[in-house]
Amino acid sequence: PDMVAARTGALAPWLAAHGVVFTPGGGRDFAMTYVWVAALLPIVFWAPNTQQIMQGFQPALDHANANNSANTSTTRLAWRSSPRWALAMSVVLALGLLSLTRPSEFLYFQF
Numbered sequence: 001p002d003m004v005a006a007r008t009g010a011l012a013p014w015l016a017a018h019g020v021v022f023t024p025g026g027g028r029d030f031a032m033t034y035v036w037v038a039a040l041l042p043i044v045f046w047a048p049n050t051q052q053i054m055q056g057f058q059p060a061l062d063h064a065n066a067n068n069s070a071n072t073s074t075t076r077l078a079w080r081s082s083p084r085w086a087l088a089m090s091v092v093l094a095l096g097l098l099s100l101t102r103p104s105e106f107l108y109f110q111f
Helices: 003-008 011-017 026-046 072-077 083-100
Strands: none
16 A cells, blocks of 8 residues: 555545545655755755856846855856856757757647
8 A cells, every 4th residue: 555645544535536646656756755855955055046146247136246255156156158158058059959859749638
């Protein structure tokens, strides 16, 4: 039996009637969700956001104080035009354009 459904007890049929699907391996997938969340939380809290990365360019929030920044971890990750960035962005563009030509199934016929 599925551990999540077993732990909900009498609530399991009510949840199933309201669209909650208990699948084999669901407990493992449920636990792996929390592993992924825990692994990605440091990125969420300590990685710079887009405004911090682009603060040296106009328009950006706090553009006037961009040169006064003492935080070297965000300045190290700040975007600077360079051949390395040009190559990386052109690879992303090429992959995006190449993925547009793949056939995709029309999913809305089921609705």
